[in-house]
Amino acid sequence: MALNKQKTATEAIAHLRDGMTVGIGGWGPRRKPMALVREILRSPLKDLTVVSYGGPDVGMLCAAGKVKKLIFAFVTMDAIPLEPYYRKARESGAIEVEEYDEGMFEWGLRAAGMRMSFLPTRVGLATDVLAKNPNLKTITSPYADGEVYVAMPALKLDAALLHVNESDRLGNTLLRGHDTFFDHLYARAADHVIVSTEVLHEKLALDAHTAKLNAFERYLVQSVVHAPGGAHPTLFGPDYGWDLEHLKRYNLSATEEGGWQKYVEEFVNVGEAAYQTQIGGAERLAKLKLPVF
Amino acid sequence: MTTATLAELMIVAASEAWRDNGELLASGITTIPRLGASLAKMTHSPELLMTNSEAYLVAEPVPLGPLGDYVPQYEGYLGFERVFDCVWGGKRHAMIGPTQIDRWGQTNLSAVGPDYKKPKSAVLGVRGLPGNSICHPNSFFVPNHGPRVFVAGEVDMVSGVGYKPERWLPGMKQDYVDLRLIVTDLCVLDFGGPDHAIRVRSLHPGVSFEQVQAATGFPLLQADDLSETPLPTEEQLAIIRKLDPHNLRSAVLKNNPPAVGARG
Numbered sequence: 001m002a003l004n005k006q007k008t009a010t011e012a013i014a015h016l017r018d019g020m021t022v023g024i025g026g027w028g029p030r031r032k033p034m035a036l037v038r039e040i041l042r043s044p045l046k047d048l049t050v051v052s053y054g055g056p057d058v059g060m061l062c063a064a065g066k067v068k069k070l071i072f073a074f075v076t077m078d079a080i081p082l083e084p085y086y087r088k089a090r091e092s093g094a095i096e097v098e099e100y101d102e103g104m105f106e107w108g109l110r111a112a113g114m115r116m117s118f119l120p121t122r123v124g125l126a127t128d129v130l131a132k133n134p135n136l137k138t139i140t141s142p143y144a145d146g147e148v149y150v151a152m153p154a155l156k157l158d159a160a161l162l163h164v165n166e167s168d169r170l171g172n173t174l175l176r177g178h179d180t181f182f183d184h185l186y187a188r189a190a191d192h193v194i195v196s197t198e199v200l201h202e203k204l205a206l207d208a209h210t211a212k213l214n215a216f217e218r219y220l221v222q223s224v225v226h227a228p229g230g231a232h233p234t235l236f237g238p239d240y241g242w243d244l245e246h247l248k249r250y251n252l253s254a255t256e257e258g259g260w261q262k263y264v265e266e267f268v269n270v271g272e273a274a275y276q277t278q279i280g281g282a283e284r285l286a287k288l289k290l291p292v293f
Numbered sequence: 294m295t296t297a298t299l300a301e302l303m304i305v306a307a308s309e310a311w312r313d314n315g316e317l318l319a320s321g322i323t324t325i326p327r328l329g330a331s332l333a334k335m336t337h338s339p340e341l342l343m344t345n346s347e348a349y350l351v352a353e354p355v356p357l358g359p360l361g362d363y364v365p366q367y368e369g370y371l372g373f374e375r376v377f378d379c380v381w382g383g384k385r386h387a388m389i390g391p392t393q394i395d396r397w398g399q400t401n402l403s404a405v406g407p408d409y410k411k412p413k414s415a416v417l418g419v420r421g422l423p424g425n426s427i428c429h430p431n432s433f434f435v436p437n438h439g440p441r442v443f444v445a446g447e448v449d450m451v452s453g454v455g456y457k458p459e460r461w462l463p464g465m466k467q468d469y470v471d472l473r474l475i476v477t478d479l480c481v482l483d484f485g486g487p488d489h490a491i492r493v494r495s496l497h498p499g500v501s502f503e504q505v506q507a508a509t510g511f512p513l514l515q516a517d518d519l520s521e522t523p524l525p526t527e528e529q530l531a532i533i534r535k536l537d538p539h540n541l542r543s544a545v546l547k548n549n550p551p552a553v554g555a556r557g
Contacts, residue, residue: 027373054418072418073418073419073420073421074417074418074419074420075417075418076417076418081417082415082416082417086415087414087415090404090411090412090415091411091412091413091414091415092411093408093410093411097410099403099418099419100419101419101420101421101422101423101424102377102420102421102424103377103380103381103421103424104423104424106374106377121381122427122428122465122466122469123381123423123424123427123428124423125423125427125454125461125465125466126427126451126454126455126457126460126461126465126467127419127422127423127426127451127452127453127454127460128403128409128450128451128452129419129423129452131451132409132450140464146464147464147465147466148462148463148464148465148466178347178348178349178372179347179348179372179373180372181372181373181374182373182374292358292359292360293345293346293347
């Protein structure tokens with residue numbers, strides 16, 4: 001049995017191809033698989049369609065020119081509401097966009113996971129989500145009510161990137177955050193799932209209570225990457241909070257001449273091990289308190 | 294003479310949005326709406342449900358900012374996936390601050406400028422506005438009442454639906470659209486005019502209707518019982534101070550003006 005799915009980030013990301021549709025788990029500046037995103041930044045990958053409840057993952061991929069098209073409901077870093085590199089990409093017309101309501105987005109992931117072409121919803125009617133997207137269609141209920149719905153198309157993903165609290169080499173995962181958002185739906189919507197994990201186990205052996213933290217089945221997972229601190233600088237409950245100091249620095253780089261290139265040289269090109277050292281290592285992560293909302 | 298600030302007056306005005314709503318989720322997004330919802334739950338509407346703004350339902354509103362010794366009292370769970378279930382079922386009343394609002398109550402949080410493909414200003418995205426607006430009651434908060442927010446024509450990217458007839462084609466169910474209040478730094482508006490036209494319902498102390506009209510890109514109506522927005526009572530102020538011990542409300546409006554006497 002080839003049940004050892006452990007790979008290096010480089011090996012895992014090498015499965016991706018130019019032009020692929022890639023889903024990125026998490027929500028805004030929370031639970032983002034940033035170590036995998038940094039690996040993409042170092043790779044020659046291009047022309048990606050990125051599907052994300054967007055945060056700095058989207059901003060960095062836009063800054064690096066990796067994004068051909070963005071499928072999204074928002075891009076924000078919460079404490080810093082406006083994502084600077086997303087804005088630059090959007091305002092210069094550098095990326096195509098397909099914009100959905102947050103709930104429609106969920107519906108699209110669900111449809112893909114259920115192998116449906118669409119799911120009906122009222123959401124999006126009478127808005128420019130419908131008007132600006134000529135590919136988005138409505139459908140009339142075949143029942144007596146005759147109501148008109150949006151036919152939210154499946155958001156089928158070639159690959160999904162997720163960061164989890166614990167995983168074993170077989171791809172059994174534990175998601176321990178207070179809210180783990182829609183990561184389970186990304187896993188179902190994708191042909192190929194790459195999971196990065198804070199803690200890697202040989203094989204999980206769980207009590208019933210802990211087993212409930214397993215949000216999706218291991219048959220959905222193709223690659224497991226051991227990446228402690230892999231969500232930094234985003235919030236990764238309960239292990240560490242977001243690194244506001246780092247996010248501010250990243251945000252500021254967008255206002256400086258050659259700022260992105262400097263950020264890349266300092267934090268991306270050095271590789272993940274050096275990145276973790278640069279940001280202050282496990283000691284720094286331990287000091288990043290979970291924010292109070 | 295009251296010592297209340299304009300922000301505090303707006304919190305009290307915002308809290309009125311949740312009066313007599315029954316048992317539903319009260320979502321006030323950002324400082325003043327959240328304090329408004331919290332004040333509603335602490336005073337006239339204890340039946341409201343609220344979260345800690347993360348993933349848990351709380352028995353009493355959580356104060357803003359660092360909690361110190363305060364321990365949140367959880368009474369249930371409401372992660373984002375369940376919030377969407379709640380939205381679609383209609384048991385929620387949200388108050389958010391859109392970038393633009395038009396005469397039909399349509400809102401924009403996505404992109405400003407005539408060219409959607411290359412906007413003058415990319416904001417956040419439509420977020421949950423399409424779903425909120427077509428599923429459950431909504432109110433709005435505007436800290437800077439002016440013609441850039443209350444636009445003359447249609448908003449640039451209709452994110453939240455409103456009452457513009459041309460947007461509603463046969464078979465589209467408009468029954469759940471329910472726009473309630475707009476609380477601004479000048480006044481409180483509602484959708485009580487003919488065909489849901491926007492009316493001024495109360496003016497903040499020292500503000501005239503003409504002043505509000507001049508700051509709005511479309512014609513406004515006056516409510517028959519147009520009144521002055523009530524000042525916070527001492528009891529309300531005491532609760533607000535408890536809910537906002539670090540005085541985050543003082544940073545919302547420029548120069549934190551007083552409720553009375555700021556207008557020239």
